Amino acid sequence: MVGRGNPSRLRRGRPGRDAIVDTMTTTESPTEPSGIAAVGRFPAVPAPRPARAPTAPAPWRTGRRSGASGRERLAGVDAARGLAVLGMIVAHVAAAEATSTLWTLVNGRAAVLFGVLGGVSLALMARSALRSGDPRDRAALRRRVAVRAVLLIVLGVVLAAVSTGPMVILAVYGVEFLLVLPLLFAGARTLAVTAAVWAVAGPLLSFALRSVLPGPTTADGGTILGGVLQASDLTSGAGLVRAVDVLLLSGAYPVLTWMPFLLLGMAIGRLDLRAAAGRLVAGGLVGATIGYGGSWLAVDVLGGRQALLGSVAPVADRLGMPPEAALEILGSSSYGTVATTTPAWLLVAAPHSGSPFDVVGAAGVAVAVLGLCLLVARAVPALLVPLAATGSLALTVYAGHIVVLTLAGGAPETSPWAVTAVFCAVAVLFAAGWRGLAGRGPLEQVVHAVSARAGGAR
Numbered sequence: 001m002v003g004r005g006n007p008s009r010l011r012r013g014r015p016g017r018d019a020i021v022d023t024m025t026t027t028e029s030p031t032e033p034s035g036i037a038a039v040g041r042f043p044a045v046p047a048p049r050p051a052r053a054p055t056a057p058a059p060w061r062t063g064r065r066s067g068a069s070g071r072e073r074l075a076g077v078d079a080a081r082g083l084a085v086l087g088m089i090v091a092h093v094a095a096a097e098a099t100s101t102l103w104t105l106v107n108g109r110a111a112v113l114f115g116v117l118g119g120v121s122l123a124l125m126a127r128s129a130l131r132s133g134d135p136r137d138r139a140a141l142r143r144r145v146a147v148r149a150v151l152l153i154v155l156g157v158v159l160a161a162v163s164t165g166p167m168v169i170l171a172v173y174g175v176e177f178l179l180v181l182p183l184l185f186a187g188a189r190t191l192a193v194t195a196a197v198w199a200v201a202g203p204l205l206s207f208a209l210r211s212v213l214p215g216p217t218t219a220d221g222g223t224i225l226g227g228v229l230q231a232s233d234l235t236s237g238a239g240l241v242r243a244v245d246v247l248l249l250s251g252a253y254p255v256l257t258w259m260p261f262l263l264l265g266m267a268i269g270r271l272d273l274r275a276a277a278g279r280l281v282a283g284g285l286v287g288a289t290i291g292y293g294g295s296w297l298a299v300d301v302l303g304g305r306q307a308l309l310g311s312v313a314p315v316a317d318r319l320g321m322p323p324e325a326a327l328e329i330l331g332s333s334s335y336g337t338v339a340t341t342t343p344a345w346l347l348v349a350a351p352h353s354g355s356p357f358d359v360v361g362a363a364g365v366a367v368a369v370l371g372l373c374l375l376v377a378r379a380v381p382a383l384l385v386p387l388a389a390t391g392s393l394a395l396t397v398y399a400g401h402i403v404v405l406t407l408a409g410g411a412p413e414t415s416p417w418a419v420t421a422v423f424c425a426v427a428v429l430f431a432a433g434w435r436g437l438a439g440r441g442p443l444e445q446v447v448h449a450v451s452a453r454a455g456g457a458r
Contacts, residue, residue: 073273076377077120079384080370081391082431084113086424089401092166093420095411108351111169111253112261112362113369114394118173119180119265120273120370126184142181144455149177151447153229155395159402160228164410166402167252171229175247175255176262183263188270195263199359203338203346206256206354209249211340226252226335252336257354264363268370277374284368291361295349298357307344389432393441396434397427 087110090102097103122145129137156170183191228251233243248255268280298304308331309323316326330339334353338345349357377384390397401423405411412419434441440448 073374073377075381075384075388076273076277076374077117077124077370078388078391079377080113080373080387081117081394082387082389082428083369083373083391084110084117085390085394085397086110086387086427087113088166088398089423089427090420092401092405093411093423094416095165096413096416108358109362109365111352113366114169115173115258115261116265116268116363116366116370118176119262119267120269121265122177122180122184122262123266123269126269130185138185140455142184144451145177145181145184147451147454148447149174151450152177155399155443157229157231157234159399161231162406163402164406166405167226167228168402169228169253172247172251172253172255172258176259179255179259180262180266183266186266188267191263191267191270195260195267198263199260199363200356202257202260203354203356203359206249206254206337207340207343207346210337213245213249228252250337252352254336254354257337257359260359261363261366264367268367273374274378277371277378280371281368281375282371284364284366284371287364287367288361289364291357291359291364292349295347295355295357295361298347299344304344304347307342308348311339311342311344386428386432389435390428392435393431393444395447396441396443397431399443400430401427 087106091106091110094100094103098107125145126141129141152170152174156168156172156174159168159170183194186194227246229243229247233239233246245251246254268276299308305327308327312326312330313323316323319326331348331350334350336352336354338348338350338353338355345353346355347357348355349361351358351362373384373387377388404423431441439445
């Protein structure tokens with residue numbers, strides 16, 4: 001068994017799936033790939049000097065600019081981000097309960113919610129530069145985002161080196177920030193259309209490429225299933241090839257199938273979030289229905305299941321189990337991509353499978369959650385204070401829980417829900433206390449200071 005983490009710890013909650021995967025390939029398999037999709041609340045670009053007049057009207061409406069509505073908007077976004085980070089803590093700490101309803105609900109979807117919120121944050125950062133219309137403001141913001149991206153990549157590599165289980169998304173997220181720079185000031189319609197096309201075309205292109213290209217391998221020739229960027233990938237030519245493959249195509253969070261989430265979030269961030277909250281809930285539910293309902297229709301009604309059963313039959317025979325049981329295990333989750341043994345795998349909607357149905361369904365859930373948080377922030381803002389505090393320190397809380405899990409020796413096998421509750425409670429209390437006393441989280445402050453200097457903030 002070759003892997004980059006600690007496979008023995010990762011298999012505790014899901015022995016059936018790991019036995020099947022081991023039969024097919026040498027694997028690096030997280031219990032739940034996770035990620036970070038934001039670095040807390042991004043500060044606004046400093047306002048332009050009074051002498052600068054807008055050169056063109058902004059291609060979007062900001063809606064009411066009152067302080068109250070702005071605070072509600074940010075509280076709703078931060079609260080949604082807080083839910084995402086707590087969801088990932090649940091997925092990682094309660095890995096031994098991988099068959100439970102709560103774990104199933106957060107598996108994969110928490111990371112997608114982070115991805116969407118990362119795009120929202122980028123759009124909010126860009127508002128000042130869009131209003132000013134000054135090319136210098138836009139160039140400064142691009143530099144800031146680029147520096148943030150590099151910092152995320154570096155932190156991602158560091159956390160991946162110490163993680164005993166969770167797959168760290170930060171490096172992939174940093175790469176996405178760099179790739180999206182040309183669209184940083186695009187309009188909502190352009191971003192939404194690009195996200196929609198990518199959500200379908202990306203998984204299809206990934207399937208086609210992986211069908212003909214060899215997958216990433218370790219130094220001794222073992223095949224990697226899933227995976228994230230590691231420091232060792234940067235020390236040799238072969239390692240760099242693996243790094244590109246893992247980041248863009250075959251990893252736990254391949255850019256080719258994860259970019260739609262960031263683009264969708266950017267499109268949403270162009271809207272008047274306060275006014276659009278209800279539409280986000282409705283649209284998100286429609287997207288979730290199309291994704292998960294469409295997968296059910298294709299697999300269970302239109303015959304896709306038969307092709308999938310034929311695909312897993314050889315593996316099931318070797319393990320002495322019915323094909324239905326093998327399909328149930330393999331179809332419950334994935335490690336970033338679907339298998340290429342049959343195109344029917346593109347019909348599943350398993351978390352982290354990267355199929356079109358998974359991308360659309362998970363994105364729909366994320367949008368609905370964001371819309372709901374925005375509605376609650378408008379109606380009863382006090383309810384969201386703890387979640388908003390956690391979301392504003394998302395990068396610190398995310399990195400902290402990875403480190404604490406490592407120091408604890410990995411996810412617990414006994415009393416996982418009790419330990420998970422302690423993790424979540426400590427995260428919320430720490431975030432609320434730190435935010436009240438110091439404002440930005442420690443990692444958020446570092447990212448802000450370095451990127452602001454790069455952008456020439458005054």
